[in-house]
Amino acid sequence: MDAPSAEEFDRPGHAPSAIFVENLTKWYGPRQALKGLSFSIAPGEVVGLLGPNGSGKTTTLRILTGYLRPTSGKALVGGVDALEDPAGLRAQIGYVPEDIPLYNNMRVAEFLSFMAQLKGLAPAAAARAVDEVSERLELGSFLKVLIGKLSRGYRQRVALAQALVSDPRVLVMDEPTNGLDPQQIISTRELVRSLAGVKTVLIATHILAEMQKMADRVMILLEGKLLADHALTQGGPTRRIRLSVAGVPEQVQALLARVAGVRSVECEAGGQDGAATYVVEAEPRAEELAARLAGAVVGHGFALAELADVSTDLEQIFLSLTRRQPEAPL
Amino acid sequence: MRGFRLLLLKEERALFSSEIVYVLAAMFLLVMGYTFSVALFLNKTASLVHLFFQMYVLFLLTVPIITMRLVAEERRLGTIELLLTSPVSEVQIVLAKFCAAMTLILVMLGLSGSYAVVLAIFGEPDWGPIYSGYLGLFLLGAALSAIGLLASSLTSNQIVAALASLGVFLLLWSIDDFGFLLPDPYDALVTNLSLAAHFVPFATGSLYLSDAGYFMSATLLGVFLSVRALGRR
Numbered sequence A: 001m002d003a004p005s006a007e008e009f010d011r012p013g014h015a016p017s018a019i020f021v022e023n024l025t026k027w028y029g030p031r032q033a034l035k036g037l038s039f040s041i042a043p044g045e046v047v048g049l050l051g052p053n054g055s056g057k058t059t060t061l062r063i064l065t066g067y068l069r070p071t072s073g074k075a076l077v078g079g080v081d082a083l084e085d086p087a088g089l090r091a092q093i094g095y096v097p098e099d100i101p102l103y104n105n106m107r108v109a110e111f112l113s114f115m116a117q118l119k120g121l122a123p124a125a126a127a128r129a130v131d132e133v134s135e136r137l138e139l140g141s142f143l144k145v146l147i148g149k150l151s152r153g154y155r156q157r158v159a160l161a162q163a164l165v166s167d168p169r170v171l172v173m174d175e176p177t178n179g180l181d182p183q184q185i186i187s188t189r190e191l192v193r194s195l196a197g198v199k200t201v202l203i204a205t206h207i208l209a210e211m212q213k214m215a216d217r218v219m220i221l222l223e224g225k226l227l228a229d230h231a232l233t234q235g236g237p238t239r240r241i242r243l244s245v246a247g248v249p250e251q252v253q254a255l256l257a258r259v260a261g262v263r264s265v266e267c268e269a270g271g272q273d274g275a276a277t278y279v280v281e282a283e284p285r286a287e288e289l290a291a292r293l294a295g296a297v298v299g300h301g302f303a304l305a306e307l308a309d310v311s312t313d314l315e316q317i318f319l320s321l322t323r324r325q326p327e328a329p330l
Numbered sequence B: 001m002r003g004f005r006l007l008l009l010k011e012e013r014a015l016f017s018s019e020i021v022y023v024l025a026a027m028f029l030l031v032m033g034y035t036f037s038v039a040l041f042l043n044k045t046a047s048l049v050h051l052f053f054q055m056y057v058l059f060l061l062t063v064p065i066i067t068m069r070l071v072a073e074e075r076r077l078g079t080i081e082l083l084l085t086s087p088v089s090e091v092q093i094v095l096a097k098f099c100a101a102m103t104l105i106l107v108m109l110g111l112s113g114s115y116a117v118v119l120a121i122f123g124e125p126d127w128g129p130i131y132s133g134y135l136g137l138f139l140l141g142a143a144l145s146a147i148g149l150l151a152s153s154l155t156s157n158q159i160v161a162a163l164a165s166l167g168v169f170l171l172l173w174s175i176d177d178f179g180f181l182l183p184d185p186y187d188a189l190v191t192n193l194s195l196a197a198h199f200v201p202f203a204t205g206s207l208y209l210s211d212a213g214y215f216m217s218a219t220l221l222g223v224f225l226s227v228r229a230l231g232r233r
Helices: A057-064 A086-091 A108-118 A123-136 A152-164 A182-195 A208-214 A249-257 A289-299 A314-323 B002-016 B019-043 B049-067 B072-077 B079-084 B090-122 B127-153 B158-181 B186-191 B195-203 B209-231
Strands: A019-028 A031-041 A046-050 A072-077 A093-096 A170-174 A200-205 A217-222 A225-231 A239-246 A262-270 A276-282 A303-309
Touching: A019 A057, A031 A057, A031 A072, A031 A217, A031 A225, A046 A057, A046 A182, A046 A208, A057 A072, A057 A170, A057 A200, A086 A093, A093 A152, A108 A123, A108 A152, A108 B002, A123 A152, A152 A170, A152 A182, A182 A200, A182 A208, A200 A208, A239 A289, A249 A262, A249 A276, A249 A289, A276 A289, A289 A303, B002 B090, B019 B049, B019 B090, B049 B090, B049 B127, B049 B158, B049 B195, B072 B079, B072 B158, B079 B090, B090 B127, B090 B209, B127 B158, B127 B195, B127 B209, B158 B186, B158 B195, B195 B209
Parallel strands: A046 A200, A046 A217, A093 A170, A170 A200
Antiparallel strands: A019 A031, A019 A072, A217 A225, A239 A276, A239 A303, A262 A276
16 A cells, blocks of 8 residues: 555645645664655544554654654644744644653642643633643542652543643644553543544554554554555445355345445355355444344345455554565664 | 743752752751851951852852753653643753752852851951852852753763763863963963863952853853753754
8 A cells, every 4th residue: 555645635625734744754863764754634633653663653743743853854733844933833732752751740730730831821721721621631639649649540641631731733642552551541542532523633553453443544654654544434445344145146235235334345256055255345343244244134035155354454454564574673 | 931931930849849959058058157167267357268169169069969950850751852842942941941050059159148147247348359259159150050951961861960060060170280281372271261260360359351251151152052952852
């Protein structure tokens, strides 16, 4: 799968990108971390940046947040260029760095107020923002606690709170579920999903399963290059089921096409005992799809000879893409 | 400007919530009190010259401890990433840290002012050398803080930062001895790098623009290089 060019995303008639990256390169001494990276993210999208360790995810995020300067190329957030106006770019972004860096000697409320004011809020507005974000992230009873005394889960919440406290248009998160317990992972996922459509969210991670549940789209990065850009909620052939059904092909095809969640049905070569093989493409999040398909076939009196999930899921894409090339040196 | 004020307040809170600072201030005052009393009873003159030389040495030893954590700790904890992804500039961050260190130095100088008050109550001191001595200590403190800040900006290890700045201070303290060994014109060049050569006139009541210029140049150079060090990433 070829990486789409930036021009494809920003062609006339399309909504302006919340994040726009074109031919981005970054060298660390003799090592090239990014090799001409180009992508675009529309406002309100939740996008996952996937890749093994050393693939350039964190470097990309650090350039987009104004922490690192690219060696060459263009990085724009909300139309603001990272090189021309780094302060303007930073003002639009809420950033959750990878290792949850926080001031351990500050209390939660003091820290959140400091970050809100640092991002330009007046003291009174900052106090209101702290109240709102602490209520949203259930930090209300921890506002007077020293950050150094918080558990990892609550530190992660505080890190999220500081990113959201100034109500940024773009939220950038680096491995946000690292080290969290299952309940905390679910909470983080729900929070991110609640931001979809409201804020543009870019999440770097190496956990595929999380992205399938959180993101609208994933981009797969390897050795500083974009290998794939894959939609999860629409457009992409993310769930495929193969059925072998005995019956009139046109009738079976029409029947399968009516099942909820099914996008298309293709009739392939004939199967065993006069049965034809059908490949159903469906939405990736279609629940109990196999059971519904089987129920429809059997319920209408057709004989079901075989049913197999042959989904081209994210893991398969990721593995097939990353196997093609040797592991990036760390 | 608001960003600078916020950062300065944060730095001052961090500095004054650290027990190291209080131990440092207590030791500073203890040694100063001892020197002041001994010099007063031995010489029986209303002068602070001995005290100024004592403070000069104490600054060389204590400023590395004050400045070592300024940037190195932010680098170690990763919080530097929070600051540098906020809409504030490297100049604001460095100036806030420098001014926070100077606040502590001013507090220490202010506390040592009690000895001048004692002299004023029980004697008739010559105020000229006292004013110039304090001005010299302020300028010395600024130069040392800027150099210490630079050392802290270059590493994530506080001990390395403290030892590096202490090494530079001790070198600048004793470099005039090395200068005396060199032929003309190198001897003047090296001797003029000496902290002592530029501080002694202040402590003894002589004000020269060249001495003030030396400390101010060192301060500006230290702050400028700290900004560059923070921008190098």
